[in-house]
Amino acid sequence: MTHIQKTLISTLLLGTALSHPLTVLAQDTAPDPIIDDTPPAFNDEVVAVGTFIPNEKKITSEITSVLDEEVFAQIGASDIASALTRVTGLSLSRGKFVIVRGLNERYSSATLNGSPLPSPEPLRRVAPLDLFPTSVLADAVVQKTFSPEFSGEFGGGAISLRTKALPDEAFFEVAISGSANTETTLKEGLVYGGSDTDWIGFDDGLRDLPTLDANGIPTENFDNFSTLIIDTNNNIPFNGGVRLSGGHVVDLSGGQRIGVLATLGYDNAWETRRGQDNSTAIGNNNELEIRNDFDRVSTENVVSLNGLLTVGLEIDENNKVEVVGLATRQSSAEARIVSGTNRAGDVVRRDFTEWFEREVYMGQLLGEHYLPSLNDAEVTWRASYAQAGREAPYERRVNYIDDLDGRGFLFEFNRPGSNNGLNFSKLDDQTLDLGLDIILPTSVADREVEFKVGGTYLDKTRDTEEDRFNYFGIIPVPLRESRIDQIFSDAVVNANILEIRRSGSAGFPLVSETGLEVFAGYAALESEVIPDLRIAAGLRYESSEQTTTIQDTSFGTDRFTFDPLEEDFILPGITATYTFGDWQFRAAASKTINRPQFRELTPSIFVNTDTEDRFVGNPFLTNSESTNLDARLEYYFGANQFFTVGGFYKDLTNPIEEFVFDEADGVLTTSFINAPSAKLYGLEVEFEKKFAIAEDFPVFAGFLGGQDFVIRSNYTYVDSSVSADGDVPIVQPVVNFAQGFTPNIIPAAGLYSDGRRLQGQSDHLANLQLGIESYDAGWDVFLLLNYSSDRIRAVESLSDRAPAIIEQLPISLDLVVNLPFEIRGGDYELGLKVQNILNDKYEATQTLGNTIVVDDYEIGTTFSASLKRRF
Numbered sequence: 099m100t101h102i103q104k105t106l107i108s109t110l111l112l113g114t115a116l117s118h119p120l121t122v123l124a125q126d127t128a129p130d131p132i133i134d135d136t137p138p139a140f141n142d143e144v145v146a147v148g149t150f151i152p153n154e155k156k157i158t159s160e161i162t163s164v165l166d167e168e169v170f171a172q173i174g175a176s177d178i179a180s181a182l183t184r185v186t187g188l189s190l191s192r193g194k195f196v197i198v199r200g201l202n203e204r205y206s207s208a209t210l211n212g213s214p215l216p217s218p219e220p221l222r223r224v225a226p227l228d229l230f231p232t233s234v235l236a237d238a239v240v241q242k243t244f245s246p247e248f249s250g251e252f253g254g255g256a257i258s259l260r261t262k263a264l265p266d267e268a269f270f271e272v273a274i275s276g277s278a279n280t281e282t283t284l285k286e287g288l289v290y291g292g293s294d295t296d297w298i299g300f301d302d303g304l305r306d307l308p309t310l311d312a313n314g315i316p317t318e319n320f321d322n323f324s325t326l327i328i329d330t331n332n333n334i335p336f337n338g339g340v341r342l343s344g345g346h347v348v349d350l351s352g353g354q355r356i357g358v359l360a361t362l363g364y365d366n367a368w369e370t371r372r373g374q375d376n377s378t379a380i381g382n383n384n385e386l387e388i389r390n391d392f393d394r395v396s397t398e399n400v401v402s403l404n405g406l407l408t409v410g411l412e413i414d415e416n417n418k419v420e421v422v423g424l425a426t427r428q429s430s431a432e433a434r435i436v437s438g439t440n441r442a443g444d445v446v447r448r449d450f451t452e453w454f455e456r457e458v459y460m461g462q463l464l465g466e467h468y469l470p471s472l473n474d475a476e477v478t479w480r481a482s483y484a485q486a487g488r489e490a491p492y493e494r495r496v497n498y499i500d501d502l503d504g505r506g507f508l509f510e511f512n513r514p515g516s517n518n519g520l521n522f523s524k525l526d527d528q529t530l531d532l533g534l535d536i537i538l539p540t541s542v543a544d545r546e547v548e549f550k551v552g553g554t555y556l557d558k559t560r561d562t563e564e565d566r567f568n569y570f571g572i573i574p575v576p577l578r579e580s581r582i583d584q585i586f587s588d589a590v591v592n593a594n595i596l597e598i599r600r601s602g603s604a605g606f607p608l609v610s611e612t613g614l615e616v617f618a619g620y621a622a623l624e625s626e627v628i629p630d631l632r633i634a635a636g637l638r639y640e641s642s643e644q645t646t647t648i649q650d651t652s653f654g655t656d657r658f659t660f661d662p663l664e665e666d667f668i669l670p671g672i673t674a675t676y677t678f679g680d681w682q683f684r685a686a687a688s689k690t691i692n693r694p695q696f697r698e699l700t701p702s703i704f705v706n707t708d709t710e711d712r713f714v715g716n717p718f719l720t721n722s723e724s725t726n727l728d729a730r731l732e733y734y735f736g737a738n739q740f741f742t743v744g745g746f747y748k749d750l751t752n753p754i755e756e757f758v759f760d761e762a763d764g765v766l767t768t769s770f771i772n773a774p775s776a777k778l779y780g781l782e783v784e785f786e787k788k789f790a791i792a793e794d795f796p797v798f799a800g801f802l803g804g805q806d807f808v809i810r811s812n813y814t815y816v817d818s819s820v821s822a823d824g825d826v827p828i829v830q831p832v833v834n835f836a837q838g839f840t841p842n843i844i845p846a847a848g849l850y851s852d853g854r855r856l857q858g859q860s861d862h863l864a865n866l867q868l869g870i871e872s873y874d875a876g877w878d879v880f881l882l883l884n885y886s887s888d889r890i891r892a893v894e895s896l897s898d899r900a901p902a903i904i905e906q907l908p909i910s911l912d913l914v915v916n917l918p919f920e921i922r923g924g925d926y927e928l929g930l931k932v933q934n935i936l937n938d939k940y941e942a943t944q945t946l947g948n949t950i951v952v953d954d955y956e957i958g959t960t961f962s963a964s965l966k967r968r969f
Contacts, residue, residue, distance in 0.1 A: 159624055159634035159673050161684055161730050161744065163240045167262075170232040172869060172880050174914035174931040174962075178238055178259060179227035184865050185240050186782050186812035189886045189907070191858055194228035198242070198254030199746060200778055200816035200859030204754065205253030205692055205724075211260060211422060211462055213482035213531040214249070218456040220488060220525055220562065220704050221713060223695040227257075229426045229458055233273075233341060234361055234406040236262045242746070243728050244671040244688035246620035246636035247535060247552055252690040253724045253748070261422055264357035264410045265345035273966040275365075275929075277337040280937070281958030282370040287334040287397035288433035290451045291324035297366065299401035299429040305453055305491035307522050307565065314600045314653035316567065319591050320520060322583040325492040328433045328449050334397065339365035355412040365402040370395070373955030375436050378944050380899050385947035392438035394955075396450075403427045416468040427457040445500040447507050449582075452493050460484035476537040486527040493521040496582050509585055511573040519568035519601060530557040545625055550636065553619040560696045564608040565651070571596040600651070609649035612696040616642040622671075635672040640691070642666075646699045646717055658839065660699075660717045667691055667721075680735060684744075686728040694719040694754055698770045701829050701839075711892060712767045718827040718841040720772055722752040735787070742784045750776040755820060756857055757828070757849040758895035766895060774824030774846055776856060780816035785809065791870075804874060810867035818859050822852035850894055854902075862887040876918040884910040891942055901946045908938035908957055929964040 155164050163185045175181035179194045187199045195203035203224045208215045215225035239258045241248070248256045278284070293304035304324055308316040341363040348356050375394035381387040404426040412418050430453070437447040462482045469475040496518050498507035510518070535552035569586060573595070577585055590596050622636025644663040650656045671688035697704060700715040730744030752772040759767055789795065792803040826849070827841030862885070869880035892903040915930040934957050942953040 155738075155740070156682070156732070156734055159632065159675065160241050160243045160245050161673075161686065161728055162242065164237060165239075166237040167232075167235075170235070171916055171929075172871075172878055172914060173867070173882055174880075174912065174929070174933075175232050177228045178230045178232055178235060181232055181238065182227065182240065182257070183884055183910075184810075184867070184882070186784050186865070187242070187780070187814040187816075187863060188240065189860060189863055189889075194226035195222065195224060196227060196257060197858050197860075198240070199748075199780055199814070200818055200856055201254035201748075202856070202858035204695055205251075206255050206257060207249050207251055208257040209259065210424065210460065211464060211482075212258070212480050212533055213460070213462060213484070214529060214556065214558075215259075215460070216458060216484045216486035216527045216529045216558075218458060218486040218488040218525060218527060220523075221695075221697045221706070223558075223560075225458065225486070226456070229402075229404075229428055229456065230259065231363060231402075231404055231426070233343070233363060234261060234404065234424065236260045243673055243684075243686040244669070244690050244726060245634065245673070246622045246638035246669070246671055247550065248638075249554075249556075249616075250618070250638055250640045250667055250669045250691045251693055252688075253692050253726075253750070261406060261408060261424070262359060264359050264408060264420075265347055268344075268346040270344040270969040271342070271966060272969075273341040273343075273964060275339045275341075275962065275964035277367075277931075277960055277962035279337075279369070279958045279960045281372070281956050282334050282368050282397075283336055284333050285370060286330060286332050287368065287370040288328055288395060288435060289331045289397060289399075290326070290328050290431070290433045292431050292453065293324065296399070296429070296431055296453075297401065298364075299403050299427060299455075301429075301453065301455075301491070307491065310653070312653075314565070314651060316598055319588045319598070320567070320586070321492070322586040325451055325453075326494055326496070326583050326586070327581070328435060328451060331397075334368045334370060337365070337367040339363065339367075339402075353414065357408075357410045357412075359408040360406065362405040363403070365400075367400050367402075368397065369400070370397045371955040373939075374951050374953065375438075376950065376952045378900070378950050378952060379441070380946070383947070386901070386944055386950050388950060389441040390438065392436050394434065394436045396432055396434035398430055398432040401429045416470065418466045420462075420464045422460075422462040422464065424458070424460045424462075427455070429456075430454045445502065446510065447498040447500075449496045449498070450494065453491060455487070455489045457488075458484065458486045473539050475539065478535045480531070480533045482529070482531040484529045484531075486525075486529075488523075488525040490521070490523045493523070495519065505579060508578040509573060509580075509582060511578060519566060521564060521566050523562070523564040525560065525562045527560045528558070531555070542625070545627065547623055547625040550622040550624070551620065554616070556614070556616040556618075558614045560610075560612045562610045562697075562700070562702075564702075566601040566608070568599055568601050569596045570599050600653075607648035607700075607702045608651050610696075610700040610702060611645075611647040611649075612700060613645045614642065614693070614696075615644075616640055630677045632675045632677075633672070634675075636670070638667075638669045638671070640667045640669065642693065644693060644699070646696075648700060648702065660839070663694070663699075663720065665721050680733055682732040682734070684728070684730045684732070686726070688726045690724050690726060692722045692724065692750075692754065694721070694770070698754060703767075714767055714769050714829060716770045716827070716829040717839065718829070719754060719770060720752055722750060722754055722772060724751070724753075725749040730782075739787050740784065742782070744782050745780065746782070747779040748777070750778070753820070753856075755850075756893045758893060758900065759828070759897055766898070766900065768892065769829055771826040771828055771846070771849065773826065773850075774821045776818060776820045778816065778818040778856065778859070780814060782812070782814050784812045786811070802870065805870050805872045808867070808869040808871055808878075808880075810865070810869075812863075812865050814863040816859055816861060816863070818856040819853045820850070820856060822846040822850060849896055851896070854894070855890065857890045857893055860887045860889045860907075876916075878916050880914045882910075882912045882914065884912075899946070901944045903942050903944055903952055905940070905942040905953075908934065908940055909936055910938070911935040925968045927966040927968075929962075929966070931960075931962040933960040933962070935959060 182188050189197045198206045217225040242255045244252045293302040295302040308318045343361040345359040372395050375392040376388050377390040378386045379389040407423040410420040432452045434450040440446050465479045467477045497510040499510040500507050532555040538549045618640045620638040624634040626632050647659040669689050673686040676683045698715050699717050704713045727747045732742045734740045753776045755773040756768050787809050789807040791805050792799040825843050826846045864885045866883040871878035886907045888904050888906045890902045891905040894902040913932040918927045937959050939956045943949050
């Protein structure tokens, strides 16, 4: 908290105490009043009873939104990704990546206690926020205007997560939870054997890559039963979880205090999806027609483990040091069958079995120091090391075909080398972050001024590796009728009917080493330059170097290192806040940047298993820049009660966008370019208000007289336009290590339509929360509505006239109930939640003359219950 903010709070406290002198007396111990006409005598001492909690949204210099523990509970959000969908202007991609004001996740950053979070996701540098449970967080702050203490990669916003503070007293808490979904629980689903320890989220070694010889060929056959055979479970289990939390504080003899806070959680959840999985082509009448008419059924079992440990030492009232350790891990076992008629008219089936492990481990050393002798200066510092990883062993795919002679699906042997195989891939992401911030309050020309200076050092590396194997050979006709584990068995391989080979990827490298090093420093000040007008302004300097090295395979010797992407930036930011009564007006301007993500720079193929889309990086991407303008009018009429309306505008130079090209094998592949420019603007409106039911709605006072009625609502309108006026460098279709690498320069107008909107941008976002809460009893009931209009999931391809894929997210209507109660002196809390009450579904379509559904699935309604016991 800044010195100016402390002064404002102190003034509010003193003003409240002086204006309401009777409320600051200990009335419950006062004697009966005696009538006395003698004028009262006032002492110099004023005693304030109670705690004042400042409205961070109001007193902060920037345009922000804040979610705290109370809001997490009221909206029933178990992870921070789902919680952020309730924030004005925010939506989610794939349920885990935040889109801020129509700018996808590459334009935002996420930090934990000030340190950047690493990512285990192959396509993204930004961490997937579904990995982080709200139970380990004190709050989340979304800052939408740039201030120099934040990273210069600030296009959409900065998401600051803060872990829970150390407890004031010892406690222990146990929470259990369970849920059921109408599309999954006790219904038929797909499963495969896996290992004996899958239920705890760890493989027991079954999926380890077999030993390879000097040429990278396995010396033994792969496991061909537990990781290959898809079975049917007629009763998919309920979801369940448990969490243990505890804390303790000890007063030391020297006046110090040491505290410990720990939490550990486990969740096991199932999800079955059924729907269409089509692809399209342009027909003779210049309309879309279905090329592959498929149905998809998948069941995914996700096991989540997470824990937080914080140890803090309060040396004295001015000095505190904390050690924070965070571990979060998620494993996923999925079985999937896609079947139907392909473009050749064949009836086919594709079986997939997959296992993914995603994990983030983070350790932090944090310090806070107040210097009363230096005019209450504040020094904070941090040192953080984090590691994220993703492993995907035994990604298997098997093709079958129905020859329509009554024998059913037979193993498809026509292309055994290209389709019937398995992949092993892994990713290792490491982040070192060092930061120092100094706030020095002083006076200049009789005005209080806060000077801020600081610096950061970021060293981030990412290594990826993929191994692909296929079975080659001619399968005898009788063997094609056998079960697939018998076809791929040791007996068949040892008889030389099938041969295991290592596969390439059409010339694209399978190994990459990437890195980003950033040195940054900033200087800023904040002051009330004239009465009621505060200015916060500063400059940030960043010097960065981004490197990319590729290798054909982990056993290959051909390596190539691209020229590093080096650039220095000076990034200004200024915000002015004018206060008049209960009103505030803010205006902000800044310049920020956006760097290419590692996978976007790496020319290797990656397949998104959710959509089967193929991606390849472009090593010729450059940094992009953004000029940002914001304004917001705010009216506060109570604690956390307000009405705001604001607008924003962004002018982007060389924004990183997707384009689609037709690869040599006839498969559409997505890559990346620096579009010439783009513009984005929008409007945001918020309203939050509490009504005392007894006073404002007296007709309900009889049974809800002591409760409050709560409204939280927001609406965002966004529009954007991407220019195609200019030339852009794209990646060559095939990497050639011997000849080097040169970009192919082509007009952007040949890749996408001029003026199309940004990928991931919805025109309309809306949230409505209606609730009744009892402050005294501690219970609350909330009904929550969330809406996002359609947006581009995959961009158009002008080369083959394929239109963009447009996705429509389901309208979400949820009910959340939190009810504390006491049994035999024990404190309990019951939580009930119903999600997707409207039973809306997900759908993605393409339109050209007519509209075709390319992807859809039912989500179902989820019923959840939790019980928490605090000791």
